[in-house]
Amino acid sequence: MSKVALITGGNGITGSAILEYLVKNTTAEEWSKIIVTSRSPFKTTVHDERITFIALDLSNDPATLVEKMTPICAEVTHAYFSSYVHKDDFTELNKANEALFSNFLDALITVSPGLQNCTLQTGGKHYNVHIRPVPSPARENDPRSACPIGNFYFPQEDYLLARQKGQAWTWNVIRPEAIIGHTLKPNGMNSALTYALYFLVCKYLGTEAPMPTNQRYWGGYDDLSDTRLVADITIWASTSPNAANEAFNVTNGDFFCWRYMWPRLAGYFGAHASSEQVFKLPTPEEGALQQEFRLAEWAADKKVVWDRICDESGCPEAKGTWESGTWAFQDWVFQRTWSATLSVNKARKLGWMGHVDSYEGLTDAFERFVELGLIPPLKAVGPQT
Structure with missing residues (x-):
């Protein structure tokens, strides 16, 4: 059966890269529809009949999102979350981004009964590389360390795993570092x-x-982390049975x-x-x-x-x-x-060989x-x- 993608943060540097990847590397038989959402007007460098845009403000409560998503997102099989909202105050930043993801996931589960996978993008800040020296390269199984300014990646990931427990769909977390790419916005x-x-x-x-x-x-x-590789490993992980329910670092490999x-x-x-x-x-x-x-x-x-x-x-x-x-x-x-570097050995061992x-x-x-x-x-x- 063909798959239906839902990409959040469609104007962002990785959301747009995932869209571009699907347009350039897949057929309508493989992916019949590519739904893209953002809060601001949609701008893209690629065009495809499969693309459908829906304006969503993920800070809205799940009930509001369900109402807006139901007519368009009912057939979604694979969801890719790469949205982010900036706040200068760290307490507000963490609270806002936690809600952004939980609102989306709650609405998605309600709206899309055929969901097969939800992939959350976080990043190297999962290892607190942004605030102090850490073991390098950082590995996915490194224990979490407390962050004095808070780290919304942790509750986002925890919420994903908690909501997936006992469900038929799978999860992935993708952790890039120092993303390099292009976007019109x-x-x-x-x-x-x-x-x-x-x-x-x-x-x-x-x-x-x-x-x-x-x-x-x-x-x-x-x-x-080149955005083309971020997109590549995201699609690979979310569609490969042996990569299900795993977190993966992604860097260029050098x-x-x-x-x-x-x-x-x-x-x-x-x-x-x-x-x-x-x-x-x-x-x-x-x-x-x-x-x-x-x-x-x-x-x-x-x-x-x-x-x-x-x-x-x-x-x-x-x-x-x-x-x-x-x-x-x-x-x-x-x-x-x-x-601060990230190891990509885990993905390599499971068959992903991307390199830039x-x-x-x-x-x-x-x-x-x-x-x-x-x-x-x-x-x-x-x-x-």
């Missing part, structure tokens, strides 16, 4: 786009493009050192950064937070420069992209003094930004005259 954690903006401005100004971090993060080892990756990325754009970057601040202790300079401060007066770049390169429609730069988010990441070279994953994203008109063609951006 602004995304609060789209690092690749921020790198592109930074390097292009440095190229245009003819200035060095140092990495705004510290000696420990600069010299440590990191990994990334490790790299920013000391060598950063200059390589700068060179791709025609900017300059050195692997022998000199740091003025002393080497911090592991676990501390430190940056040579803050990207948010650097970017504060660069909007006029970006506008000039777009005009001179014949790409004025890209001016609005500047507002999608995740400057504060990158500061939050680059201030760390520890490395991290440099190629980043440059592929850069190329897509050009194709989508988010940044000018790289050759069109030269030093200012």
